[in-house]
Amino acid sequence: MASRVYMASDDLVRKVPEMVDRMDVAFRGKVAVKVHMGELGNVTHVRPVFVRRVVDKIKELGGEPFVIDTPAIYKGDRDTAGKYLKTAAVNGFTKESMGAEVVIDDTETLINGVGISKKIMDSDALFVVSHGKGHGMSGFGGAIKNVGMGCPSKNGKAVIHGVNKPTVLDCCIGCGDCAENCAVNAISIKNGRAVIDYELCAGCGGCMGCEQDAIHVSREKKEELQRVLARVTKSVLENFENVAYLNFLLDITKHCDCFGCYMESIAPNIGVIGSKDIVAIDKASIDLIGKHANLGEIHGVNPEVQIEEAVKIGLGSRDYELNRL
Ligand code: SF4
Ligand code: SF4
The missing domain is CATH 3.30.70.20 (Alpha-Beta Plaits)
Known part of the structure; x- marks a missing residue:
């Protein structure tokens, strides 16, 4: 059965909360809003104003949101919780701007041999806000990448990255x-x-x-990384009954938000899409970006490997219907 994917291409600040309403997810208790807040110098990460709109809507629906990410594994201005908090503030993510706590979690819970952020796993619901763009290792980085690589601790990331030396x-x-x-x-x-x-x-x-x-990094290793990302994503999502996803298809760059520099877009701004199905939202993102740029050619790996694996392990449907707002 086709999963519902909502899409808006204009008036995004107003339509983001409307999209959250349409997804009709019961947000109660602590809601982890998972966002990659960008490396220092990156200017194409998800804009803070959109995350604030998500936070406000979750509060309105009765949840207690907090904005969260985990430290990066590579050397830079996000490789410790303290450095990442400072970088997040420079990039516009503070308690004041978000209207909620901004947390960089370096604690972990071991799930299937991979360390996952304890604060995310201890939450009652999960809201995944992702930037849809190219990615050097997985071809495309969206919701699966944000959960499968973004929720693990530094130790967990090391285990995952072990497949793509x-x-x-x-x-x-x-x-x-x-x-x-x-x-x-x-x-x-x-x-x-x-x-x-x-x-x-x-x-x-x-x-x-x-x-x-x-x-x-060989194509085979990049494909295996995508399969691992899908499996770790499943480990995280099995913890939650209530999850929603937004993929921002704006400032669509060749590389991910870990790059601390200005990058030109490889496709025009498309808008924002939302779904309760992580496979459908990433498949729709790949298709929409694919009308303008060949992600598989750019990074020498087919980004649909993560979709195929996610379908195989029961994470969602690759079939979707777009509902425009
Ligand atoms: S991939 Fe390996 S060699 Fe390259 S920066 Fe990371 S740890 Fe160092
Ligand atoms: S791989 Fe060789 S050329 Fe490239 S950065 Fe390292 S030393 Fe320089």
């Missing part, structure tokens, strides 16, 4: 930039070329910004 190609010129970006000092320069110590490497992708494109 990179290799160094012959075009490496030994400049050392990647070594400087590696949080665990897994890269050294030997004989004019980067060498990765796989005992230390956590597969975080922090070295992927190589200007020579010499850091490489």
Whole structure:
């Protein structure tokens, strides 16, 4: 059966709460609003005003929302809870702007061998706010990526990223930039070329910004990462009866919001879509972006692998009907 996906392309600040109403989810008790608040210097993450509208609507419906994310695994301005809180404030996410607590959780609950944010898992309901865009490892990053990689703790992320450790190609010129970006000092320069110590490497992708494109992750590894993301997503979602998703298809960039720089869009602004089905919303996002940009070609991996795996393990339906607001 086709799942319902709501879509708005204009008047978004007004239509976001209307969309939440239409999804008709019972938000009671503590509601974790999961948002990637952007790396320092990133300007294409979900805009705070939209998250505030979600927070206000959840309160109106009787829930107690708080805005939450987990520290990043790679080296940067979000790799500890303290640094991430400061970055979130610069990017516009504060208690005052959100009208709710902003929490960066570095505690974990172990689920199926993967550490997941304890504060998310201890919540009564989950609202997943995602930025739909390209992603170097999974081709597309949306709700599945936001839950499957965004809800795990740093330890959990290390377990997941373990499937996509990179290799160094012959075009490496030994400049050392990647070594400087590696949080665990897994890269050294030997004989004019980067060498990765796989005992230390956590597969975080922090070295992927190589200007020579010499850091490489194979298509097979990227596909496996997508399957793992879907499975971890299932572990998280099994904890909740009430979950809703919004994907913002605005400022659709080639890379994710972990990139702390300005990035040009690869597609025009499309709007926001919402659903109670995580598979339907990501499939609809891929289809809508796919009218303007070939995500599979851009990152050398088919982003639909995560959709196929999610359908296979019963997370939702790839069939959807778009309802315009
Ligand atoms: S892999 Fe890239 S960033 Fe690292 S040393 Fe080689 S050229 Fe420099
Ligand atoms: S070598 Fe491994 S741990 Fe270091 S930045 Fe690259 S992927 Fe991350």
